[in-house]
Amino acid sequence: xxxxxxxxxxxxxxxxxxxxxxxxxxTPGGAAESWQLLLVRRDHGDERLRYDAPLDGARFxxxxxxxxxxxDGPPSAVxxxxxxxxxxxGELRLxxxxxxxxxxxxxxxxxxxxxxxxxxxxxxxVRPFYTVxxxxxxxxxxxxxxxxxxxxxxPEWVD
Amino acid sequence: MRIRYLLLHAYGTGGTIRTVMNxxxxxxxxxxxxxxxxxxxxxxxxxxxxxxxxxxxSLIDERGTADGADDAGPHAGGxxxxxxxxxxxxxxxxxxxxxxxxxxxxxxxxFGARYFNRYVERTVARHLRQTTGDVLVSTRPALNVLAxxxxxxxxxxVAQEHxxxxxxxxxxxxxxxxxxxxxDAVAVLTERDRAEYAALLPRTRVVRIPNAVHSLxxxxxxxxxxxxxxxxxxxxxxxxDLLLPAFRQVVERHPDWQLRIFGVGERKGxxxxxxxxxxLYNHVFLMGHTSRLDDELxxxxxxxxxxxxxxxxxxxxxxxxxxxxxxxxxxxTGPSDVLTDxxxxxxxxxxxVEALAGAMSRLMGDRALREKLGAxxxxxxxxxxxxxxxxxxxxxxSELLGAAPGGTERER
Numbered sequence: 001x002x003x004x005x006x007x008x009x010x011x012x013x014x015x016x017x018x019x020x021x022x023x024x025x026x027t028p029g030g031a032a033e034s035w036q037l038l039l040v041r042r043d044h045g046d047e048r049l050r051y052d053a054p055l056d057g058a059r060f061x062x063x064x065x066x067x068x069x070x071x072d073g074p075p076s077a078v079x080x081x082x083x084x085x086x087x088x089x090g091e092l093r094l095x096x097x098x099x100x101x102x103x104x105x106x107x108x109x110x111x112x113x114x115x116x117x118x119x120x121x122x123x124x125x126v127r128p129f130y131t132v133x134x135x136x137x138x139x140x141x142x143x144x145x146x147x148x149x150x151x152x153x154x155p156e157w158v159d
Numbered sequence: 160m161r162i163r164y165l166l167l168h169a170y171g172t173g174g175t176i177r178t179v180m181n182x183x184x185x186x187x188x189x190x191x192x193x194x195x196x197x198x199x200x201x202x203x204x205x206x207x208x209x210x211x212x213x214x215x216x217s218l219i220d221e222r223g224t225a226d227g228a229d230d231a232g233p234h235a236g237g238x239x240x241x242x243x244x245x246x247x248x249x250x251x252x253x254x255x256x257x258x259x260x261x262x263x264x265x266x267x268x269x270f271g272a273r274y275f276n277r278y279v280e281r282t283v284a285r286h287l288r289q290t291t292g293d294v295l296v297s298t299r300p301a302l303n304v305l306a307x308x309x310x311x312x313x314x315x316x317v318a319q320e321h322x323x324x325x326x327x328x329x330x331x332x333x334x335x336x337x338x339x340x341x342x343d344a345v346a347v348l349t350e351r352d353r354a355e356y357a358a359l360l361p362r363t364r365v366v367r368i369p370n371a372v373h374s375l376x377x378x379x380x381x382x383x384x385x386x387x388x389x390x391x392x393x394x395x396x397x398x399x400d401l402l403l404p405a406f407r408q409v410v411e412r413h414p415d416w417q418l419r420i421f422g423v424g425e426r427k428g429x430x431x432x433x434x435x436x437x438x439l440y441n442h443v444f445l446m447g448h449t450s451r452l453d454d455e456l457x458x459x460x461x462x463x464x465x466x467x468x469x470x471x472x473x474x475x476x477x478x479x480x481x482x483x484x485x486x487x488x489x490x491x492t493g494p495s496d497v498l499t500d501x502x503x504x505x506x507x508x509x510x511x512v513e514a515l516a517g518a519m520s521r522l523m524g525d526r527a528l529r530e531k532l533g534a535x536x537x538x539x540x541x542x543x544x545x546x547x548x549x550x551x552x553x554x555x556x557s558e559l560l561g562a563a564p565g566g567t568e569r570e571r
Contacts, residue, residue: 009441102458109444113435 005083005096018063034086037062039079070117070124075142097135106130161192161292169197178370184210185549221245265301268328284309307338315559318342321470323492324355348471349496371548378457379482382529385416388459390474393424398465407437408516413523418443456481469493479540484532486518503536
């Protein structure tokens with residue numbers, strides 16, 4: 001398994017997306033404070049977002065506000081997630097993903113909720129997802145999260 | 160012996176279909192002539208391993224139409240009523256009219272009633288009248304009623320019941336009482352079922368033959384993983400909507416455990432929404448269908464059964480064959496027909512979410528207990544081995560053939 005940022009938990013809630021995990025296949029040097037969570041817009045490599053993600057040993061616990069993507073970002077986009085050793089020459093980027101367990105095809109199995117951000121003009125939903133390669137990305141799409149079933153009718157669990 | 164099985168849909172993926180195919184494989188391997196007759200057909204291939212010597216024929220081919228009797232198992236009945244489908248393709252006006260009429264014999268409360276109408280009944284009746292062979296086995300109430308009425312008296316006729324009597328609606332129980340006395344034997348899955356059907360059918364022979372697990376030669380679980388597994392159709396009967404809130408309570412104390420639910424079904428969207436509402440998306444995974452359930456069970460450390468009712472919970476017994484301890488609701492003809500609380504697992508009152516959480520938590524915190532209960536589970540699963548179960552069908556059929564008037568004649 002090549003070096004990557006192994007994801008253990010993803011918490012898309014309360015307006016943020018929080019990622020918990022550990023670097024795998026790479027032993028970080030001294031500058032634990034300089035590590036960042038890096039988002040790179042797919043097919044637009046020059047569009048990047050960075051958030052502080054100081055390491056604890058090899059472990060990380062980082063988050064970002066979905067507003068940054070929903071309000072300030074393009075209405076429709078995919079962002080690929082990395083752990084970065086920090087900007088500048090010699091930057092090391094480790095792709096975030098979940099590869100160390102036995103579950104293949106996470107795209108359809110480990111599915112996360114979307115969060116909705118609505119302004120007067122438009123609504124955007126932001127949802128983390130595993131790619132077909134079990135890497136973690138975030139998708140933004142215009143629209144709103146449809147109401148859950150319990151908000152529109154009583155579930156008929158027993159017929 | 161020439162043995163004929165009558166199935167609603169041999170091409171689906173339900174538990175009845177799987178167990179009938181296991182029986183057919185075992186009987187054909189013993190040198191008998193076995194044919195499966197599927198009332199409906201909407202797929203090219205059967206979905207479970209079937210010995211090529213077993214012939215499969217179908218009466219109504221709905222391939223290429225909008226109908227789908229997929230998973231027309233004992234609990235089929237949810238979802239929308241079938242569209243026009245094969246009915247629209249019927250040429251004769253009389254057939255088309257029959258296909259739109261309510262069935263005459265099949266009670267409306269049969270869970271598969273939506274697949275029946277007078278055209279289907281007439282097609283099945285015609286087939287039954289011409290059937291030749293020694294033994295006819297019909298496999299669900301709708302087909303049992305038709306077999307009781309139309310199958311030749313020259314054959315030994317056996318009705319299989321894969322459901323507990325109390326699960327059937329009143330009109331189905333009434334039809335059972337009226338028609339099943341025509342059978343040479345009624346075969347049920349559990350001892351409790353045997354007693355209940357025998358009370359309803361005092362002059363009919365009722366035998367208990369459980370379903371067999373497909374193998375006892377399984378990779379044992381080592382009880383060290385932090386994986387709980389559940390399996391079944393994503394449907395209210397399986398109670399996954401109760402399991403999720405129970406697991407929510409457990410995860411606070413055992414955050415490194417995960418729950419894997421194997422199966423597909425029409426309530427997947429609701430379950431996914433409930434996972435999101437309970438913030439369980441890091442701990443509970445809807446795994447979908449797997450063709451390698453054996454491997455998945457071997458990775459787990461405990462099996463959870465959250466059903467509201469069962470017939471005979473076969474996947475639970477498959478899990479026990481891997482040495483997995485069971486946590487489950489003590490539901491009608493559920494785990495307590497197979498195992499004893501405290502010996503192979505922990506049983507709690509039906510639909511008691513708190514108690515289910517407590518039992519899971521207890522096992523998650525105690526590997527030695529998982530090992531102890533798991534070892535007992537493996538011993539109990541041996542009663543359901545193919546070597547134990549399949550010869551019982553052969554002896555039942557031989558015995559009935561021999562005992563029937565003119566039995567030797569039938570042997571031809």
